[in-house]
Amino acid sequence: MPPLPPGSRQPAFLQTIQMRDPVRYFETLRRRHGPVFRMKLLGFPPQVVVSNAELANRIYATDGDGSRAGALRAGYVPWVGEHSLLTNDGEEWWRHRKLLSPTLHGRSIAGYPDMIAEIAAQDIRTWPLGTPFALREHMQAITLEVTLRLVFGVADPHQGARLRAALMALSKASGSPALFLTPARLRSWAEKSPLAARLPFLPTTRAMQAAKAVDHVLFDEISRRRNEQDDEATDVLGRLVRARDDEGQPMSDQEIRDELLTLLEAGLETTATGLSWTFERLMRNPEVLGRLQEELERGEEEVYLDAVIKESLRSRPVIFGMGRLLDKPLRLAEYEIPAGWVAIPMFSLILQDSTVYPDPEEFRPERFLGDNTKAAQKSFLPFGGGRRYCVGAQLATMEMKVITREVLRHVRLTAVDPAPEAQRMWHATLVPGRQAVAVAHEQPLERRPSAEPATCPVHQAPAEQGS
Template sequence: MATTLPPGPRLPRPVQTALMLRWGLRFVAACRRRYGPAFTLRVAGMGTLVYLTDPADIKTVFAGDPGIYHAGEANSILKGLLGDTSVLVVDGDEHRNLRRLMLPPFARDAVAQQTGVIAEIAAANIAGWPVGTTFPVAPKMSQITLEVILRTVIGASDPQRLAALRAVMPRLLSVGPWESLAIADPDLLRRRPWRRVREALAEADRLLYAEIADRRADPDLDRRTDALAMLVRAGGMSDHELRDQLMTLLVAGHDTTATGLSWALERLTRSPAVLAKAVLAARSGDDDYLDAVVRETLRIRPVVFDVGRVLTDPVELAGHRLPAGVMVVPGSVLVHADEHLYPDPERFDPDRLLGVAPSPSTYLPFGGGNRRCLGATFATVEFRVVLREILRRVDLETTTSSGEHQRLKTVIFVPHRGARITVSAMRTAEPGDVAESPGTSHRV
């Protein structure tokens, strides 16, 4: 049978690529208005993309045969950074087996054991925030979430190695377009212009392999709760595979959560009524409302642009028979802004998601199907715990300034000014405030 594609702009591929890089959100939104719920784009480095915004089509993709819908292939440009065995870039049996090994450290009970450490890390960072001075909070969020990953996922405890990891990881996680070329094409790493990227990767590898060796030799391995220890205990992974998964967790679990937290504070300081409710919730232990703030933040400001699947066979979808080789893209940024699904979508309103379990085909911050982010529970709990510590420990000034724009940084949307906030006062926790302590098991 003949294959067809949905309509889309007839602009040359280089022009579409430039529009996606410079005005991605506005470009796809304009295409949705002009061409309907499914449309075709052609982007250099990614190929032919079919954007989907109908929840029924998105459900079909997420429930589809993983042998036909290849998510790993869609993420292949990340191999230069994550490694060729990363759970994000493999497909088929290899992906299924890796995911099975990696799920236990991110199960609810395992995550609950880490909440005390997360709160402790957040509190220590918050204590150093300036008072009365407007500052970008995004770098502070990155410091917190990196420390959380290093201590709870990797389990790093050697002071010198921790310091070295704190220094090298931001260099890898803040790459610009020039450095991204070498990540997409690892052969470039051998060339002089990308020497600094190569050296940073080599240093990160040295440190991660040292952690792996320590964990394999640790006589107290059975008592450790960090994710690396759990993966070593489970067996089935070589040092190379463990390195790739650790790098994946560092990259995918650090910058994304930090950005979500930054957006939460950017939105809260522009929504006085919501901020007041969130502060009350944080100081009284109302996790339900804080969870709603987390969900609404990730709806109104999706951190990841979109997710994709490369078709290995032709499929019937969105009224077309799509050819093999096309990447189908459930358009989360468009779905989350759909006024039929979320009335007045630009209003920051956590109440709309209070006590609600959104449909997996209309709420997509963590992807879906067999490729749903395996760290989703960890990320949402970390988000809630850090947000609670902030709202317990500082008073935030509200602002009437316009909201910060969404700027695309590699594959995530960051606040273009770093989510600038002002702390009016530090607050000593009152006896009635709810704090997180080691061993506390709040609802996750």
């Protein structure tokens, strides 16, 4: 009988505490135990972690027959609902994947860049010049506005302000590490218990209340869009209202609501964080920034910009790993992992594999250019893999490119402190420890885009806020 992989002998609660700094903890375990090791976190099934792409692909090969991804994300059900792509497996997952994918790919999003650039430009014009500020907050504001317009299709400013306020409250409430690390059973009790519902300081209670407020606005919006019957609508909600499955059946209001919240939950923080890291890295690598500026000024095909975005997601992956619950035993190298365990391709290790990415701590977009591309691309897994590969990867990459370009057209950014920002855990993501703090400076005249009024779609006029 093949052995189990090596791993920490510490009790589960001590291993769980180490998750305050997951990147360092995983790196320590990899150094100590090799490319496959096991872990035990409080309240979760036993886990096996792999740190290279070859082993990750063995895990992805079990997708659909041998493992489940949705079961592991059951903790999201209270706010994304029962019909979410994130939390489902099997036929329901497949039905939804087929309905949702076309709304986020190819021609469906081809018309978005101009609108994204306009949203970004409006926010950038409100940035302070010459004083430090947290870039991440602005990236969150811009990506939220993009989601409101391109996913939810909100055009009415009053409805937009209501939804914006409710979504921000939900993002804050559902993003706390306390909630993420609460064992599933305790969470499930707290979410259903009338006693817990009366304790507003509990993270579960705060998240449930925030989700209810969002529902109120969303069901209104779905019903309005059904009545409108606009066949030309290009936003995701408009497309979902028109979508039909293989049996010709439309999605119910509840299914659409669940998928809209899924896109928000999976797409908002991730893209904002990816952008924050891109600027955090660019500010600390002036040569890369200079080469990128030159490419953007020449107005050529954005090959280097594409490599910068990839290198940013490689060197600072937004999500450190995403696992599969094994339904059957799985052979990984010389080990056999039993059914019931969780197998995790750990992106934060795979993307630092020095056999694929020499000097992995260096920020070097050239890895993704010319002859190097093939090898670098093979291990490039910040969006996961297999059948559950991120459905929003194309949209996220395009959004990151457009917003990065727009920021660099408007301002010159410098870091307040040359030391890199630490990778801190926030929800399932790794965010810059100081929120990507930056100082913005005016661009020289010749680089500045034409002046337009400084109105911000996100920080609305006081009368509209909270209405």
